[in-house]
Amino acid sequence: MKIVLLQTGKTTDKHIAEVVDLYAGRIKKYSVFDIVTLPDLKNTRNMSVQEQKMKEGKKIIQSVSVDDYVILLDERGKELRTLEFSGWIEKIFMLPKKRIAFVIGGPWGFSDEVYGRADFRMSLSKMTFPHQLVRLLFLEQLYRVFTIIKGEPYHHE
Amino acid sequence: MKIVLLQTGKTTDKHIAEVVDLYAGRIKKYSVFDIVTLPDLKNTRNMSVQEQKMKEGKKIIQSVSVDDYVILLDERGKELRTLEFSGWIEKIFMLPKKRIAFVIGGPWGFSDEVYGRADFRMSLSKMTFPHQLVRLLFLEQLYRVFTIIKGEPYHHE
Numbered sequence: 001m002k003i004v005l006l007q008t009g010k011t012t013d014k015h016i017a018e019v020v021d022l023y024a025g026r027i028k029k030y031s032v033f034d035i036v037t038l039p040d041l042k043n044t045r046n047m048s049v050q051e052q053k054m055k056e057g058k059k060i061i062q063s064v065s066v067d068d069y070v071i072l073l074d075e076r077g078k079e080l081r082t083l084e085f086s087g088w089i090e091k092i093f094m095l096p097k098k099r100i101a102f103v104i105g106g107p108w109g110f111s112d113e114v115y116g117r118a119d120f121r122m123s124l125s126k127m128t129f130p131h132q133l134v135r136l137l138f139l140e141q142l143y144r145v146f147t148i149i150k151g152e153p154y155h156h157e
Numbered sequence: 158m159k160i161v162l163l164q165t166g167k168t169t170d171k172h173i174a175e176v177v178d179l180y181a182g183r184i185k186k187y188s189v190f191d192i193v194t195l196p197d198l199k200n201t202r203n204m205s206v207q208e209q210k211m212k213e214g215k216k217i218i219q220s221v222s223v224d225d226y227v228i229l230l231d232e233r234g235k236e237l238r239t240l241e242f243s244g245w246i247e248k249i250f251m252l253p254k255k256r257i258a259f260v261i262g263g264p265w266g267f268s269d270e271v272y273g274r275a276d277f278r279m280s281l282s283k284m285t286f287p288h289q290l291v292r293l294l295f296l297e298q299l300y301r302v303f304t305i306i307k308g309e310p311y312h313h314e
């Protein structure tokens with residue numbers, strides 16, 4: 001199954017971008033994996049938060065297909081321990097889906113339309129982190145999960 | 158009150174080290190803040206995990222004083238939301254202590270001696286992250302907390 005990370009806006013911090021690339025490269029040794037960056041909205045200064053979320057949401061919806069299993073990375077989602085996440089990913093791999101699409105939204109969260117489309121909402125932490133850092137955390141964790149599935153000695157409890 | 162981050166071993170990833178420095182610099186605008194790096198143990202190849210934890214633990218204990226409020230960053234500690242963390246830090250500031258010492262241990266966790274000395278154990282996530290990344294997360298969160306306490310517009314729920 002293919003894995004895609006959908007994210008809004010480029011990773012502008014060049015140091016974080018380097019570490020993101022490092023983990024993305026590692027993940028590609030285990031799975032077909034792409035990062036799809038949706039362009040930032042333009043002229044947001046004249047838009048309400050609600051309007052920004054709605055417009056961003058439409059772009060997210062357009063970027064996923066009916067064959068995708070859509071997982072939102074969302075502060076209010078379910079928190080999993082690393083081994084739970086790994087066991088759960090293995091179950092998703094068994095589903096008759098073409099892709100797993102992980103979605104990291106902008107700083108305002110997701111629109112109702114996106115929440116409606118999601119198959120699952122997961123949280124990396126109860127704490128709020130900048131979304132650029134969330135990308136890094138997520139990629140490290142996805143890499144970690146593959147090493148667990150393959151029985152490699154990266155993770156220990 | 159002074160704040161210190163006690164950590165074991167240098168941050169060897171130079172990109173993560175750059176972002177760590179960035180947040181440490183930001184924190185220093187709000188508080189006296191130091192990062193104290195305990196040297197890595199030597200000849201660990203012939204040591205059991207238990208022995209490594211014990212030796213590392215002794216160095217941690219030697220680095221804190223009776224006047225310190227000691228907080229361990231520990232996967233099994235209490236998870237706080239960002240605003241809870243911020244409210245709680247404000248309470249710690251009221252205590253008759255000289256320093257708050259946050260401690261990030263090595264990959265094997267802490268010795269019983271360190272757990273015994275700790276005033277509080279907090280967790281940034283249910284998931285396991287590399288301790289170098291934990292440093293980065295922690296510093297971003299500490300910076301975020303100061304912006305909340307000062308009423309600055311960095312954080313939004």
